Amino acid sequence: MRTKAQYIERLGKMNRNLYCNGEKIDRLDPRQEGALNVMGLTFDAAWDPESKDLCTARSHLTGETINRFNHIHQCPEDLHKKQDMTRFLCNKVGQCIQRCMGTDAANAIHTVSYEAQKLPEAKTAYHDNWLKWLKRFQEKDLVGCCAQTDVKGERLKCPGQQADPDMYVRVVEERSDGIVVRGCKVHISEASIADEILVVPTRALKEGEEAYAVCFAVPADYEGVKQVVHFHNPRPRDRYPRGIEYGYTDSYVIFDNCFVPWERVFLCGETRHGGVAALLFALFHRHSYSGCKPAMLDYVIGLAALAAEINGIEKAPHVREMLARLIMTGELGYAAGYTASALGKPEVYIPGMGFIPYGPGNCIPHSIYANVGRCLTGEAVFHEQEILCNIAGGLPATFPYEKDLSNPETGALLEKYIRRNPVIPVEEQIKFWLNFIDFALSGSSGSMLYGAYHGGGSPIMEQIAITSQYDLEAKKDIVRKIAGMSLPKQ
Numbered sequence: 118m119r120t121k122a123q124y125i126e127r128l129g130k131m132n133r134n135l136y137c138n139g140e141k142i143d144r145l146d147p148r149q150e151g152a153l154n155v156m157g158l159t160f161d162a163a164w165d166p167e168s169k170d171l172c173t174a175r176s177h178l179t180g181e182t183i184n185r186f187n188h189i190h191q192c193p194e195d196l197h198k199k200q201d202m203t204r205f206l207c208n209k210v211g212q213c214i215q216r217c218m219g220t221d222a223a224n225a226i227h228t229v230s231y232e233a234q235k236l237p238e239a240k241t242a243y244h245d246n247w248l249k250w251l252k253r254f255q256e257k258d259l260v261g262c263c264a265q266t267d268v269k270g271e272r273l274k275c276p277g278q279q280a281d282p283d284m285y286v287r288v289v290e291e292r293s294d295g296i297v298v299r300g301c302k303v304h305i306s307e308a309s310i311a312d313e314i315l316v317v318p319t320r321a322l323k324e325g326e327e328a329y330a331v332c333f334a335v336p337a338d339y340e341g342v343k344q345v346v347h348f349h350n351p352r353p354r355d356r357y358p359r360g361i362e363y364g365y366t367d368s369y370v371i372f373d374n375c376f377v378p379w380e381r382v383f384l385c386g387e388t389r390h391g392g393v394a395a396l397l398f399a400l401f402h403r404h405s406y407s408g409c410k411p412a413m414l415d416y417v418i419g420l421a422a423l424a425a426e427i428n429g430i431e432k433a434p435h436v437r438e439m440l441a442r443l444i445m446t447g448e449l450g451y452a453a454g455y456t457a458s459a460l461g462k463p464e465v466y467i468p469g470m471g472f473i474p475y476g477p478g479n480c481i482p483h484s485i486y487a488n489v490g491r492c493l494t495g496e497a498v499f500h501e502q503e504i505l506c507n508i509a510g511g512l513p514a515t516f517p518y519e520k521d522l523s524n525p526e527t528g529a530l531l532e533k534y535i536r537r538n539p540v541i542p543v544e545e546q547i548k549f550w551l552n553f554i555d556f557a558l559s560g561s562s563g564s565m566l567y568g569a570y571h572g573g574g575s576p577i578m579e580q581i582a583i584t585s586q587y588d589l590e591a592k593k594d595i596v597r598k599i600a601g602m603s604l605p606k607q
């Protein structure tokens with residue numbers, strides 16, 4: 118396992134393929150620092166005696182101790198631990214911990230490549246290739262990101278119907294030594310600080326769309342890959358340093374006729390398995406949200422409770438009701454994820470076939486509970502902001518700049534008029550409101566909300582997964598029996 122310093126040192130040696138605001142930039146650009154601090158925690162935690170057990174696992178390939186973010190879940194206990202690790206680490210930064218996308222893509226590809234390799238028409242030994250890649254990923258403790266979301270062009274058209282066929286990443290050439298891919302994946306979290314990019318399809322695919330059924334991995338600085346990066350950092354601080362400087366990034370990842378050798382290809386042309394790869398990454402990722410969403414609720418509850426205390430309204434009935442609502446959402450999301458872990462099995466839902474055994478035996482969370490938890494907590498994020506706004510009042514929207522607070526002409530006056538709860542030192546109240554602003558009223562918080570709502574798929578995608586997999590007929594039968602109706606003939 119690596120340390121944070123070793124991880125950063127390796128990034129510093131990578132090729133320059135990051136672009137931002139018209140410039141080509143280095144991976145150790147100061148604007149990446151917040152995101153590196155957050156990712157660094159995933160390395161620190163694996164060495165820390167307090168969190169070692171939660172944040173490491175035994176590799177099923179080598180028996181060695183590895184970072185849990187690089188583990189293939191073998192049993193429900195592994196899924197419980199991933200959920201708890203995610204909540205634990207997100208609680209240290211008050212935002213996404215950033216490393217789960219690679220974990221979720223790895224678990225999806227591990228499963229799909231196994232099934233695809235069995236097909237007589239398989240173009241290469243997909244699962245053997247995968248296991249080789251995975252062994253290195255685990256041994257070198259690499260950071261993966263997942264590039265699933267295609268630009269998608271016209272939303273109501275399939276990949277094959279688009280005016281420009283590159284709206285979904287596709288294979289443009291098959292060669293004896295590998296494939297050439299073209300297209301662009303968007304909103305790819307932490308691609309700019311990752312070692313490897315794992316690529317999976319976005320959606321279900323049908324016959325004729327073989328070129329889009331492709332899974333592969335390339336180094337994040339690979340030839341033929343360009344990343345256009347967006348930074349999400351809170352406003353720099355001067356007099357009131359944060360407990361941790363955090364941030365995150367995402368990239369447009371452009372594959373510009375990028376050559377991928379066969380040994381890094383894990384699926385190529387098998388449309389049914391391409392669709393399962395899309396579904397499985399989404400499923401593993403929605404399960405990860407059952408760790409990070411409760412953690413974000415922990416943070417929002419803390420913000421709401423402290424704002425109420427500072428405003429002296431913590432006993433007001435409407436505040437208690439709002440706090441209860443936040444607690445219920447967070448813990449329901451956690452409970453749904455816990456159940457999804459407990460009921461985890463090596464099975465996937467295939468339309469028309471129901472739940473069938475799939476993959477080499479690794480553990481897959483229960484789809485209904487993972488989707489229910491993700492959808493409930495994702496849709497709640499804007500209501501959570503409404504609660505924070507309600508309890509805080511207008512103060513965070515017009516809060517003075519730091520330099521006005523330290524200016525001898527205005528500082529003491531501002532401190533006098535900012536103070537609300539006389540028991541809490543005004544300095545503490547100022548630190549709290551600056552932090553509240555970072556979370557609720559900054560540019561980076563806006564992007565975070567969009568991620569919290571759409572990440573892992575927009576709510577409609579979760580609702581489609583839930584309603585298409587749920588046994589509605591069994592529910593109708595409950596009513597039919599109690600109403601004395603006749604049951605439909607089988």
Ligand SMILES: Cc1cc2nc3c(=O)[nH]c(=O)nc-3n(C[C@H](O)[C@H](O)[C@H](O)COP(=O)(O)OP(=O)(O)OC[C@H]3O[C@@H](n4cnc5c(N)ncnc54)[C@H](O)[C@@H]3O)c2cc1C
Binds near residue numbers: 218263273565571572
């Ligand atoms: C901050 C952030 C981080 C992210 N990180 C990652 C990442 O690391 N990796 C990754 O792969 N993705 C990532 N995503 C992408 C995320 O998964 C997508 O945003 C999500 O799947 C929605 O896709 P979209 O943004 O293209 O929106 P759209 O799919 O365009 O959705 C917009 C609206 O159109 C509707 N719509 C779309 N298609 C149809 C249709 N066929 N029929 C009817 N209605 C339709 C949707 O329901 C929605 O109402 C991230 C997104 C954000 C915002």
